[in-house]
Amino acid sequence: MKALVTGGGGFLGRHIVAKLLARGDKVRVLGRRGSPDLEKMGVEVRCADIQDTEAVERACLGMEAVFHVAARAGYWGSWDSYYGPNVVGTRNVLNGCRKAGLRKLIYTSTPSVVSAPGNLEHADEQAPYPDRYDCPYPATKAEAERLVLGANGTDGLLTVSLRPHLIYGPGDPHLFPRIIDRARKGLLVQVGDGTNKVDVTYVENAADAHLLAADRLGTGTPVGGQAYFISQGTPVLLWPWINSVLAALGIPGVHRTISHGAARAVGAAMEMAYTVLPLRGEPRMTRFLADQLATSHYFDISKARADLGYEPRIGTEEGLARTIKALQTA
Numbered sequence: 001m002k003a004l005v006t007g008g009g010g011f012l013g014r015h016i017v018a019k020l021l022a023r024g025d026k027v028r029v030l031g032r033r034g035s036p037d038l039e040k041m042g043v044e045v046r047c048a049d050i051q052d053t054e055a056v057e058r059a060c061l062g063m064e065a066v067f068h069v070a071a072r073a074g075y076w077g078s079w080d081s082y083y084g085p086n087v088v089g090t091r092n093v094l095n096g097c098r099k100a101g102l103r104k105l106i107y108t109s110t111p112s113v114v115s116a117p118g119n120l121e122h123a124d125e126q127a128p129y130p131d132r133y134d135c136p137y138p139a140t141k142a143e144a145e146r147l148v149l150g151a152n153g154t155d156g157l158l159t160v161s162l163r164p165h166l167i168y169g170p171g172d173p174h175l176f177p178r179i180i181d182r183a184r185k186g187l188l189v190q191v192g193d194g195t196n197k198v199d200v201t202y203v204e205n206a207a208d209a210h211l212l213a214a215d216r217l218g219t220g221t222p223v224g225g226q227a228y229f230i231s232q233g234t235p236v237l238l239w240p241w242i243n244s245v246l247a248a249l250g251i252p253g254v255h256r257t258i259s260h261g262a263a264r265a266v267g268a269a270m271e272m273a274y275t276v277l278p279l280r281g282e283p284r285m286t287r288f289l290a291d292q293l294a295t296s297h298y299f300d301i302s303k304a305r306a307d308l309g310y311e312p313r314i315g316t317e318e319g320l321a322r323t324i325k326a327l328q329t330a
Contacts (some may be wrong), residue, residue, distance in 0.1 A: 001020070001025045001026070001028055001064050001065055001214070002025070002026045002028075002062060002063050002064045002065075003020050003025055003026070003028070003063060003065045003066070003067060003214075003295065004027075004028045004029070004030060004059055004060060004063045004065070004066045004067070005017050005020070005027060005028070005029045005030070005066075005067045005069060006029075006030045006031070006050055006056075006066065006067070006068050006069055006070035006093060007029075007030075007031060007050075007051070007068075007069035007070030007071065007108075007183050008027070008029025008031060008035070008038065008043070008045075008060075008067075008069070009029060009031040009033060009035040009038065009045075010028065010031070010069065010070070011167065011169075011171060011172055011173055011174070011203065012068040012069055012167055012203060012206055012207065013029065013031075013070070013106065014038070014171075015169075015203050015204055015206070015207035016067055016207045016210050016211070017029060017038060017041075017043060017067065018041075018207075019207050019208070019211055020211070021041060021042065021043070025210075026044075027042075027044070028043070028044040028045075028046060028059065028063065029043055029044070029045050029072070030046045030047065030048060030055070030056065030059045031045070031046075031047065031070065032047065032048070032049055032050075032174065033047065034047055034126045046058075046059050047111075050070045050085055050088075050089030050092060050093070051084050051085065051088050051089055051092065052092075052149045053088075053092050053095070053113065056089075056093055056095075056096045057092075057095065057096040057099055057100070058209065059096065060093075060096035060097055060099070060100040060102060061100045062100070063100060063102055063103035064103060065101065065102065065103065065105070065106065065214050066093060066102060066104070066105050066106070067097075067099055067106045067108070067210055068090065068093045068105060068106070068107045068108065069108045070146075071085055071086050071089070071108065071141065071144075072085040072086055072091060072137070073137060073174070074137055074282075075135050075217065075282075075286050075288050075289045076135075076271075076274070076282035076283060076286055077136060077137075077282075078136070079136045079140075082136035082137055082139075082140040083136070083140050086137075086140035086141055086143075086144050087140050087143050087147070089144075090107070090144035090147055090148060090192070091147060093105070094147060094148065094151050094157075095262070098154070098155045098157060099155050099168075101155075101156065102157060103149070103156060103157065103158060104137065104157075104158050104159075104214055104217050105148065105157060105158070105159045105160075106159075106160055106162065106210055106213050106214050106217065107143075107144070107145065107148040107159065107160065107161045107162070108161075108162055108164070108210070109141055109145045109148075109161045109163045109227065110133065110137075110138065110141050110161060110163055110164075110165070111163045111229060111297065111299060112137065112138035112139050112141065112143075113132065113138055113142035113145055113163070113164045114127040114129060114130065115133070115138050115288075115291065115292075115297070116130040117291065118197070118295060119175075119294050119295050119296040119297065120295070120296065120297040120298070120299070121197075121297075121298060122298065122299070122300050123229075123297075123298075123299050123300065124229070124299065124300040124302070124303065125226070125227050125228065125229065125303055129142050129146075132326040133288075134286070134287040134288040134291070135286065135287075135288035137288075137323050138288070145161050145227065147228065148161055149161055149225050149226070152224045152225030153225065157171075158217050158218065158219070158223075158224040158225075158226075159217075159224065159225060160213045160217050160223050160224065160225070160226055160228070161226070161227040161228070162206075162209055162210060162213055162227075162228050162230050163227060163229045163230060163299075164201040164206040164209065164229065164230040164231065165198070165199040165200065165201055165229070165230070165231050165297070165298075165299065166198060166199065166200045166201060167200075167201050167202075167203050167206050168200055168201070168202060168203065168319065168320075168323055169202050169203030169204065169319060169322065169323055169326075170203075170322055170323055170325075170326030171203075171326065172203070172323065174229070176245060176323065176327060178244070179242060179246075180245075180246070180249065180251065182326070183246050183251050183252070183253075183254065184251060188254050189254065189256045189257065189258050190239050190254045190255075190256065190257045190258070190293075191257075191258055191259075191260060191263045191290055191293035191294040192257075192259065192260045192293065192294030193240075193257075194237070194239040194257070195237065196237070196238050196239075196267060196293075196294060196295055197235035197236065197237055197238070197296045197298055198235055198236060198238045198296065198297055198298060199229075199231035199232065199235050199236075199297065199298040200231065200232055200235075200236055200241075200298055201230055201231050201232060201312075202232065202312065202314045202316070202318075202319030203311055204313070204314055204319075205230070205312040205314055205319075206230055207232065208285060208310070208313060209228070209230045209304065209308065212308040212309055212310055213228070213308055215310050216307065216308050216309070222307050222315045223307055223308065223309075226303075226307065227231075228301075228303055228304040228307070228308060228310075229299035229300065229301050229303070229304065230301065230304055230310065231298070231299060231301055231312070232312045232315070232319075233301055233311075233312050235296070235298035236315065236316065238293070239254060241320075242254065244320075245320070245323075245324060245327075248324045248328075249324065249327060249328065253315070254290070258289075259292060260294035260295070263285055263290035263294060264287050264290045264291070265284070266290075267285040267286040267287040267288075267289060267290045268287055269284055270283035270284065270286065271283060271286050271287065283304075296301075
């Protein structure tokens with residue numbers, strides 16, 4: 001297969017690229033920065049912004065499948081800073097696929113597209129998009145996912161959306177580095193009573209799911225036009241899980257707490273301050289972040305198991321041990 005991976009130089013994208021190369025596929029990546037190490041592995045690297053319509057169209061030419069991983073993630077920023085990469089970029093990929101006559105588009109989404117106040121426990125793909133979002137990230141990812149799934153079957157293009165939750169592993173540039181930095185500075189505070197369960201996904205398992213989706217995506221299969229939750233299959237208790245990582249790294253655990261309601265109030269005040277005042281960086285708390293840290297959100301992956309043949313090959317504890325080892329030697 002000749003595959004284009006947008007965001008192929010990123011955390012998840014690199015693992016998808018490596019797995020494609022390992023089985024003999026030809027890979028091209030599109031990203032904002034060069035990746036000399038990928039070029040040494042035989043990857044064709046194209047440098048361009050996903051919002052550059054012509055560059056995206058050129059990158060799609062000659063390909064058979066696109067893994068659209070590139071996106072802007074996070075919990076703070078202007079609407080436009082998320083809408084461009086996440087929605088406009090996805091439109092460009094869809095147009096590029098159509099013009100190049102591609103058959104398959106595998107889109108990396110997020111469970112946050114169905115985020116809503118309160119707990120999400122054993123939620124499946126029937127969970128609806130909410131009427132409103134507290135953050136541009138899930139709102140723009142939901143809009144992009146609708147575009148992708150709505151395009152299934154048009155101009156010969158088949159599409160599928162994967163929703164991996166809290167991807168972790170060696171080389172993670174976001175999740176644990178941010179937690180560790182805040183813990184070392186004494187800024188990490190437990191939100192809620194600490195009993196909330198969340199899904200996590202080891203990065204290699206997330207990459208496996210993408211290849212499985214590409215292979216199963218075809219005429220006559222149930223995969224086209226569908227979304228799939230991806231995880232380890234069993235949630236973790238979020239705050240004990242975080243504390244186990246901190247303990248392994250010799251960092252004091254989290255002992256200070258704040259209620260969910262108080263954290264949301266603080267988050268709303270900080271959002272207002274950062275919107276009105278010329279403050280740099282991002283607020284330590286937002287309403288969306290408070291919800292993510294205090295509530296349970298884990299998902300039923302039965303559909304991915306049945307349709308994609310997905311099974312988390314690397315267990316949660318093994319994945320965590322690999323991650324901790326990488327953090328200890330970093």
